[in-house]
Amino acid sequence: MKKALLPVITFAKIDVKRLFRDKVGIFFIFIFPLIFLVIFGSIFRGDSDISFRVALLNNAHNEFATNFVKQTKEEKVLKVDEEVTTLEGAKEKMNRGQLDATIILPKDFGQVDSLKQYPTGQAEVLYSESNQQAGQTLGSIMSAIFKGINEDIVPTVEPFSVKTQSTATKGLTQFDYTFSGILGFTLLSLGIYGPTTVFPRLKQKGVLRRYHTTTLKVWQYFTGNVISNGIIGILAVGFMFAAAVLFFDLNMRGNYLILGSVILLGTTMLFGIGLALGGWAKNENQAAPLAQLVTLPMMFLSGVFFPTFLMPEFLQNITKFIPLTPVIDAVRLIITEGASYADLGQQFAIMVGWTVVIYVIAFKVFRWE
Numbered sequence: 001m002k003k004a005l006l007p008v009i010t011f012a013k014i015d016v017k018r019l020f021r022d023k024v025g026i027f028f029i030f031i032f033p034l035i036f037l038v039i040f041g042s043i044f045r046g047d048s049d050i051s052f053r054v055a056l057l058n059n060a061h062n063e064f065a066t067n068f069v070k071q072t073k074e075e076k077v078l079k080v081d082e083e084v085t086t087l088e089g090a091k092e093k094m095n096r097g098q099l100d101a102t103i104i105l106p107k108d109f110g111q112v113d114s115l116k117q118y119p120t121g122q123a124e125v126l127y128s129e130s131n132q133q134a135g136q137t138l139g140s141i142m143s144a145i146f147k148g149i150n151e152d153i154v155p156t157v158e159p160f161s162v163k164t165q166s167t168a169t170k171g172l173t174q175f176d177y178t179f180s181g182i183l184g185f186t187l188l189s190l191g192i193y194g195p196t197t198v199f200p201r202l203k204q205k206g207v208l209r210r211y212h213t214t215t216l217k218v219w220q221y222f223t224g225n226v227i228s229n230g231i232i233g234i235l236a237v238g239f240m241f242a243a244a245v246l247f248f249d250l251n252m253r254g255n256y257l258i259l260g261s262v263i264l265l266g267t268t269m270l271f272g273i274g275l276a277l278g279g280w281a282k283n284e285n286q287a288a289p290l291a292q293l294v295t296l297p298m299m300f301l302s303g304v305f306f307p308t309f310l311m312p313e314f315l316q317n318i319t320k321f322i323p324l325t326p327v328i329d330a331v332r333l334i335i336t337e338g339a340s341y342a343d344l345g346q347q348f349a350i351m352v353g354w355t356v357v358i359y360v361i362a363f364k365v366f367r368w369e
Helices: 002-021 023-044 063-073 087-096 129-153 174-205 207-212 218-248 256-280 284-301 313-319 324-337 345-365
Strands: 052-058 078-080 101-105 124-126
Touching (some): 002 023, 002 218, 023 174, 023 218, 052 063, 052 129, 087 101, 087 124, 101 129, 124 129, 174 218, 174 256, 174 284, 218 256, 218 345, 256 284, 256 324, 256 345, 284 324, 324 345
Parallel strands (some): 052 078, 052 101
8 A cells, every 4th residue: 555655645745846846837826816816805805995086176266165175185085186177177087987076166156145144055066977876976975075064054953863883793895705716716727727737748748658657557646646736725725815814804704624625625626627638638739728618617607706696597506516616605605604514515515526527537538648
């Protein structure tokens, strides 16, 4: 038994060492997914500020209007473009999508009413039809600003009010849901692009042919590669996880041991696809389009970039059986809901089933040259 396992351990060590000597491999396994993490983390992190790009046209030029403009420019939610000074210029930038809306203060804005003895006026929020939602939201924000000003000028009694209170628990952010998709993309890249690049290259150099002349068995070669890939996968995921927790406040609610089990099984399953494609292809020209043909549908249908519940129901019933889908679903359930092994029974069953099928195919189609 020890003699049979010796080639497995040897090839696992060789494969790990080969990867860490390959600068391109290190980039695509560790750095490239991290770039995705930074991009999506910056977009979906929970503490990101929502702001609107606006032009502010002051046609009143009185003291109240001047103070209002100054106060508006200090609002974090409003990014005032001070280069726009005319309505034509504002409309041109709105049509280009460079501005969300334009706030117009008419000539009589802020003038003191002779009867009421306090300033009055009506500001106008101008927006394009293509940015209607932003314009309406901005109108609500402006109403809230004016409500505060009105209460300072004319105190009013409100018979009804509402009180808000925190639950004192940290809720989930959109990034917490998005992270599992990024993790799935990392495992997909690691499992498929690695073998579909390396195996055809080794065939062309005659390395696998020389292996075949020895007593090395296919299962020994496969097992060694699977072990090395599992080690690298855990390292890559650990690297991403550390970055997500430290820099983007990932809210991990589940058990790390269960997450590790999913990562190992998912990595093994996806690596089997890479073994099948790379083991069958004679050269990289054959392997590359095959890898794209397999990975692109999985990326777009398995919830990598957007959740599967947004898809039509008939498509959801299909996508749940795509190999990458149970991996992403299981990771998402562990991170966001603290799912246990019992909760993930369906996902584990699908992954185990796919693993058996994929490796049977990989053994059948593998060619040493």
